[in-house]
Amino acid sequence: MSAVGALAPAPADAGWRGLVRNHALPVAAVVGAILLLWFAAAIWLNAPQVAAKLDQSGAPWSARDLVAGTWSMERPVLPTPLQIAGELDKTVLRTAVTSKRSLVYHAAVTASGTLLGFALGSLLGILLAVGIVHLRVLDKSLMPWVIASQTVPILAIAPMIVVVLGSLGLTGLVPKAIISMYLCFFPVTIGMVKGLRSPDPLQLDLMRTYNASPAQIFWKLRWPASVPFLFASLKVAVAISLVGAIVGELPTGAQAGLGARLLSGSYFGQTTQIWAALVMAALLGALLVLAVGMVERWVLRQMGARP
Template structure:
């Protein structure tokens, strides 16, 4: 019975959407690659049947849009058939990007929590700092990343730190907003009860506000870890990096290797999904440790 419910409510809907995406992807690949293939056949004076023509559009070495199976083969080859120390290995490039992502995520989370605590407890910070934090996120990261790279390079700071700072910039905002909401989530009745017990501000913070903010924190961390990954990839673009998912995207664009570009995008998506899943697992463990009931 539980397996049937799992299939109906989770596997079937997700599977249906995945199949629909793949079908639309194939249709788009044929439609976008058809003009170039038609021109090739005309130049070679070749006449193909409809099925042969469709097959050619999905087997071009440098297609405008690669077919799903081309991307899947590329991902498989560069993940399992290459040494993890090779520059072409997706595992190696993902690890390079993951390193700056992890550092930026940790710093962003800590910074977000500290800012949120200050905003909740200091009225001046709430009125003066919060508007600036919101305004900071209106500046495109593509405009900020080159400035960060250039300024830090001028003082001989290169490598992981600039990319981690860009990840921190993107990841601290959702944590800040989530923690502010969480720390302010206790009801007035609960706060009054703590005052009735003559609780100190520190006790109110640790015994009421912090436990109430934990669900908000982990929800915001799921957004932050994905944003941190985006920041790490964007940080690799203006540096001319030789390794990392961003470097794979740059190399693919430079040599018109669209299959490599899409494979790098898939690798980034898988990495983001794994990071969010890890945060979810930690959130469940913390929830159980705090006495929460398993869903």
């Protein structure tokens, strides 16, 4: 690809240094504003409880005591970012990864469900799209069902999937993956139908003049043409796969996984634990989308895309 580089010299501001110069300040400003608002909201939301407690103790108390109290509650309505960071520090860095108290362990459990569901869902999504594009009957008959499937609230259907699969002896990873798959096949199908139909009429006519077989038209034209659409869909799909896996952990009363941490956190009023699990889920989601994005860049580069 040296020729590409020669044709399109990288602008001086590209790369990490440009990124830092162009983005660091605005990003830092936004993060700062969010943290400020967060600490303020923690005072506002936790103040009534703290005030009541301070009143009970009888001693006179100042605004300073109140603020300090709202930022260090055992079970706050809204924990501060520092408390969440502390919880993360405790459960991520200071706990053995194999321990059931480690958030890394729980994140890994959820990630395995997410990835299996994502793989199954992507496969299902691609197969449905191939069918819909090639068979008129499927286009007419399947598409309404594909769309209808997504109007059913996943929270309503997840317990049933868990129960049914449980009675078949399938517990743990599989039900989660199935729920994940149920959510994530949809964007893949929609994106791939569009992608497989993206070749223009001339490109298809060309194949006809070569007397190409349907398999050749698929592998040499429709499939490569759909790859950019596929990756756009996969980025959406991997994020909602994670949602699916977490939702799938709730009705099992699951012993492991980020969903289980959310559930046990809410049983015992451990809001800090809930927030820590949420942060972990967000990080996991970002990591997954980033990974798909990197694969996308690599693949499209191989396919000669404009850098």
